[in-house]
Amino acid sequence: MARDTWFETVAIAQQRAKKRLPKSVYASLISASEKGVTVSDNVESFAQLGFAPHVIGATASRDMTTSVMGQEISLPVIISPTGVQAVDPDGEVAVARAAAARGTAMGLSSFASKPMEEVVAVNDKIFFQIYWLGTRDQIAERVQRAKDAGAVGLIATTDWSFAHGRDWGSPKIPEQMNLATMVRMSPEVLTKPRWLWGFGKGLRPPDLRVPNQGRRGEAGPTFFQAYGEWMGTPPPTWEDIEWLRELWGGPFLLKGMVRVDDAKRAVDAGVSAITVSNHGGNNLDGTPAAIRCLPAIADAVGDQVEVLLDGGVRRGSDVVKAVAMGARAVMIGRAYLWGLAANGQAGVENVLDILRGGVDSALMGLGKSSIHELTREDILIPDGFIRTLGT
C-alpha cells in the first residue's frame, strides 16, 4: 500500500520530520538558543491573539494575492532563507520548485547547499540572502554573482551574534558527511533508512558545503570554513548597509528588525523592505516574539517601506494575525523545513497549501473578501501584548 504522505497541519509535518531524520539532523532544524525563551514566545504569542469573527458577511471567494519587493505572489507567505536544506537530496531546488508551483517567492540562504544558479533556474522569484562575511571586495563578488544568476532581490541578514549553547544540547554537525562520518553516526543514521535511501539513490551523501560562498562553478568552502570566516569579520555598520544597498541597486530587504529606531534607520539607509524578526529565536534569547514587535514598527515605517514578519508562523490563522497587525506578508522557516524533511518538494507544497487554506478560512470567518481588508480591529490583542522597543 502506498505510504500516506499528506499531512493536515504543520505540527504533523514536524512529527514526521522527527521520525524520519537522524536525531542530530532534526535537532539542527529545531535550533534556537540558550533557554529557548524567544523561540517559544514566537510561537506561543500567536496563540495569545484572538479573533473577532462575524457570523454573516463572508464572500464567496477571498483574495490573498499581494506583492513583495516587486514580485507578485499568490498568498502573503514567502520562504525565509535557511541553511541546512541538505535534509533532502534536492534541498533548496525542491523548495524553490514548491514555491514556484504555489506561486510564491523564496529567500535563498548564502549557507544554502545548492548553487544559486540551479535554484533560480526553477523559480524566477529568488531573493538572495547575504551575511556580512569577508571583505567588501569578496561581498561585491557574491553580489555580482547573484545579479548574474538572476536573483530579483537581496536580503541582508544582520541579526547574528554567534550565541552558542543550548540547555538541551547542540547537535554534533560533522565537517563533511562522507562514509567515515556515516559510520561514526551509524546508530542514528542507520535507524533512518528511508532518509538515507533518499540520498543513496543519487549516490550523493548530504553535502555540507556552501557553494554560494565561493565562485560560480566551484564547490565552495565547507559550512565550518565559511562560519569561521564570518566569525572573524567585523559586523557591518549602517554605512556598510547603505554601501551594500547601493551596490545591489535593486529591491533590498533588511532582515532582523525588532526596534522602531532601527527600522527608521533602515528607511534612512534606503532599503525597500524590512522583516520584523529575531532569526526564529536563534539569536539573542530573551528578544520578544516578532509578532509583539510588529505593530509599533508597522505604525512607524509601514508607509515608507514594505514591512514583513517572520518567526513562529505555523498556521494560516497566524498569517492573518500578522497581516492584520501590519505585515504585508510573512516569511516562514521551520514550517517548510519540516515539510521538506517529511516529504521533499511535495511536503513544502503541502505546507503552503495548509497555510493558504488557513488564511482562506480565517478570512471567511472574519467576513473579509481580501487580506487587504484586514485591520487590528479583527484581532483581540491582550493588554501588554505589544512591545514597543527603541522609541
Ligand SMILES: Cc1cc2nc3c(=O)[nH]c(=O)nc-3n(C[C@H](O)[C@H](O)[C@H](O)COP(=O)(O)O)c2cc1C
Ligand atoms: C535551521 C535554520 C536555519 C536558518 N538559516 C538562516 C540563514 O541561513 N539565513 C537567514 O537569514 N536566516 C536563517 N534562519 C532564520 C529564518 O530565515 C527565519 O528568520 C526563521 O526561521 C523564522 O522563524 P520560524 O522558523 O519560526 O518560521 C534559519 C532558521 C532555521 C530554523
